[in-house]
Amino acid sequence: NLSFDKTNYQSTETAVISFIGKPSDKLTMIIITPSGAIEGKDILIPLREDGRGEHELNLSGWGSGIYTAVIKKGNSQNSEIFSVGLQMGSGNIEVSVTQDEYDLGERILLLGKTNPNSLMTAKLFDPNGKEIKKLEIASNSVGTFTEERFKIPSDGKTGIWKIIVASGSNLETIEFAVFSLMSEGLSVKAEAQKDVPGYGKNVKITI
Numbered sequence: 001n002l003s004f005d006k007t008n009y010q011s012t013e014t015a016v017i018s019f020i021g022k023p024s025d026k027l028t029m030i031i032i033t034p035s036g037a038i039e040g041k042d043i044l045i046p047l048r049e050d051g052r053g054e055h056e057l058n059l060s061g062w063g064s065g066i067y068t069a070v071i072k073k074g075n076s077q078n079s080e081i082f083s084v085g086l087q088m089g090s091g092n093i094e095v096s097v098t099q100d101e102y103d104l105g106e107r108i109l110l111l112g113k114t115n116p117n118s119l120m121t122a123k124l125f126d127p128n129g130k131e132i133k134k135l136e137i138a139s140n141s142v143g144t145f146t147e148e149r150f151k152i153p154s155d156g157k158t159g160i161w162k163i164i165v166a167s168g169s170n171l172e173t174i175e176f177a178v179f180s181l182m183s184e185g186l187s188v189k190a191e192a193q194k195d196v197p198g199y200g201k202n203v204k205i206t207i
Contacts, residue, residue, distance in 0.1 A: 001078060002029075002071050007136035008083045008119050011064075015057040015082060021073065023051045028072045031057070034065030034117075034141050045071070059084055065117055066140050083119065083138040090118030090139065090167035097163070101177045105154035110147040110163060112172075114139050120167040124150050127159030127178075137165075152178055 005016040021027060025047045031039040039062075047053040057069075064085030071078050095112035102108065110122065118139045124132045132153065139145040150163065162175045179189060190205050 002069060002080050004069075004080060004082050006082075008086050008138060009059050011059055011062050011085050013059055015059060017055045017057060017069065019045055019047060019053040019055070019071065021047050021051055021053075023047065023049050025051070025073060027053075029055070030070050030072075032068040032070060034063070034067065039067070066138055081138075083117075086117055086119035086138050088119050088168045090120055090170055091115040093120065093165055093167065093170050093172040095163070095165045095172045095174050097174060097176055099176065101179060102152050102161075104152055104156050104158070104178060104180050106152050107148060108150040108152065108163070108176075110137075110150060110165075112139075112145050112147075112165065113143055114145070114167070114170075116141050116143045118143075118167055120145075120165050122147060122150070122163055122165045125162050125164070126157050127161060128157065132156070 001020045003018050009015055019027060027045040027047065029043040029045055033039050043055065045053050045055055062084045066081055066083045068079050068081050091114055093112060093114045095110060098109045098111065116139060120137050121134060122137050123134045126132055133150060135147065135149055137145055137147045156178065158178055158180050160175050161178050162173055164171060164173050186207065188205065188207050190203055195201055
């Protein structure tokens, strides 16, 4: 595994990357640029006896955009994205989730579109308006973005949750329902009313 100390950096900064693997392993890291090329040479990452390691990546002179760090060991690899030089102020934001309903403990996949190479903040709120998690996310060179680090806590509250994505003065909100997955007992949920031509309204009730 690898993780960065920040999501977005300025081109005058140094990124600090932390690694976790098998004790005393020697890993190889490459950096892929926004255009898909490889930045510089392969970087050797030796892990300590506790299986941990760090590397400082000097970003001086790097162009703006989204980069990918790929770590390899034998046939195994992992990757993490980071951005350089992105600014708040994305223009119009379109955002969606892949489901209308989630269970407690379930992970959320967020999809969206905005201006290319834009920096945004995304916040997850429970039904009481409590902020559960805040992330920085970035759009790629064609303006799309995905985010899968949001997760409904297993001990969270059921009801209507929301995610707010903002960048400068631009903001978009999406809401979804969260239910409790019961191993035994009885649960009931009613979906929103819909118009049925010739009959009026109906409501779907699931037991």
